[in-house]
Amino acid sequence: MELHDVWFVLIAVLWTGYFFLEGFDFGVGILTKLLARNRAEKRVLINTIGPVWDGNEVWLLTAGGATFAAFPEWYATLFSGFYLPLLIILVCLIIRGVAFEYRAKRPEENWQRNWEQAIFWTSLIPAILWGVAFGNIVRGVKIDRNMEYVGTFWDLLNPYAILGGLVTLTLFTFHGTVFVALKTVGDIRVRARTLALRLGLVTAVLAVAFLLWTQVDSGDGWSLAAMLIAAVSLVGAIGAIKAGREGWSFALSGVTIAAAVAMLFLALFPNVMPSSLDPAWSLTVTNASSSPYTLKIMTWCAAIATPLVLLYQGWTYWVFRKRIGTQHIADAH
């Protein structure tokens, strides 16, 4: 295994971390309309991720930075090629971050309602768009001999990618609902469990369709194994929430996300961005990667920093392990 293969795996790990963590963040944002019955419940939802959403989002920045450092050509083609979708995602993440921080900073109801609307939409839209983006990456897009994307914005909205978007949307929402069941007390927890069951079934149908499509199109033995793990753990997550085992359900929905990301990356390998025009023009782990020296330095940095990050981020979740309900939210601002 050469260093650029290691970095292919590490990039997959970073995206897994991002989708696992911000996945339930997005889900919680979407639930502010789907699950909360009143403003107090909305606040309970928002506060389940209050201390952690910012740290979760850094997984994306790290995935971006690491792609820049380890696969500059991939970074350049991807973000210049998927220009408008990325612009929409960035705008959403900007508004979303401000919405969390500023919502409670003024007492006026209008002010708070507007930011709540913002939290919903800016969670929903990226949750779809990341799936669309990854669908396109795996399926391959129009890349010319100079590694430039030559398709249009509309080329990105093909059935396969849109199905991918629906999968990330439902999977993140399911993941978020299980998270809420795990992190709250009272009525909202009970309703979260019921909702999770229903969402789980929709997710399962969509996810199986998408992953099967992926497997038929570009899979191999390894991706098949990952697909089976994703499917089994999703069924397990649904079963666990039915049995009232919230912790298990959350762990299994996390495994589903990890296995699904693993499957997409396995279907990609050794490409990082296949060209639909000519396979010879595809970006691969070899022609898109940095020099061995840069990769070596990056590997050292990742080997030391990543375990530390997991350690202190994990500690944060432990500090805020207490379940919250409407009684814990003070009226004052």
Place this chain on the structure above:
Amino acid sequence: MDLALAPETLARWQFGITTVYHFLFVPLTISLAALTAGLQTAWVRTGKEKYLRATKFWGKLFLINIAMGVVTGIVQEFQFGMNWSDYSRFVGDIFGAPLAFEALIAFFFESTFIGLWIFGWDKLPKKIHLACIWMVSIGTILSAYFILAANSWMQHPVGYRINEDRGQGARAELTDFWAVLTQNTALTQFFHTMTAAFLVGGAFMVGISAFHLMRKRHVPVMRTSLRLGLITLIIAGLGTAISGDMLGKVMFKQQPMKMAAAEALWDGEAPAPFSIFAIGDVDKGHNEVAVEIPGILSYLANGDFHSYVPGINDVNKAEQEKYGPGDYRPNIPVAYWGFRWMIGFGMASLALGVLGLWLTRKKFLIAPGLRTGEDEVPNLVLFKNKALSPKLGRWYWIVALWTMLFPLIANSWGWIFTEMGRQPWVVYGVMKTSSAVSPGVSQGEVLTSMIVFTTLYAILAVIEVKLLVKYVKAGPPELTENDLNPPTRIGGDTRDPDRPMAFSY
């Protein structure tokens, strides 16, 4: 294609707008994190309530500010790929590494510990909670260091080679990462940017304290804050001047064009004068009007009043010989005036700090009748027996309030100067800005994103400033029972499971 709307021009405008905007929040974040941490340390060590109230007050303003810094920073991480894909391909092997380090080491640190700090008042024992804000502060400083190392490489590329035989176009490749992290450009830029950041925080604290002291409100907290702000302002101001001189000397060697442009020095001279005011003719390559102090520029460049400093026309000619035909001059008026605004606004805030510290001194050379206690608004004492008249005193507070914007203006112009002064290069001597843009991105796409970001940023600026003003006017919060009795175990008290959280969104 109309030059004003060429993708390169648009991409540069977008980078300028988003980056200068981002950097309005960065220096205040860096300095307020450390100052808030300092105040909280004082609270933990002395137990004096005014320090806790000050921590909560400045901490709140810090949080309103850092939120904007964080979200506008997201754009920075992706903008290179979006608008500057050929740049990213050519230098990613080098430039990507410090960015990835920044994310992995600094961003995770900042974002995780800030969550712990915001929500941790009733979850963490006093000292662990204090450690969290220090972690945030360390995170902001590390972040600045890595990104400045990356920028310094664009100013003065080191530790690399050009690899021509990859079979897919040449690129710059890293050969010595340590050199990139520790070259003198990076270290002096870091020193200069850090001190300039604390200039912003110091002036901010002074300005807002002045606002309240003028109205005789929240006196104990604001008196302490004023003093902390003034001392920060003076130390940072002196540091900025010293580091600026160091950075200038480095730049005279590494980018003589930038410094010649900063002085509108068209033709080399020995000794070279420092320009106070000039109106030049860029086409003809000379100044029409010039007011100068002889010898000073030679001293700034080389530490010697008689030394030779090359001019714009000389460097342009030398670069044409070295890199081929072309115009290697940056926008001279922007460089010249940017340099002056940077120094002028920066040093004006330092002067205000020195004046303020003198006027509000506690005992030194003050008649006993003019001395004030900890809970009184300080008299503004000019001479031993003479305080400023109420009218003049009021003017000092008003000037102090508005001066808090000066370091921000200085910071912005400093960046505009150093980035525009490097043009036409994006990486000095290695890659021109014109060959760095994304070839596949259309004019319409860049224009769209520029309009979207500019509009969004403008709206957010209004919201942010209004919120800051609201919390500035509200003053430091009253303390509650819970504030004074922090938990003794991690995770918070378990006696009353239904107790509301100390902080919630």
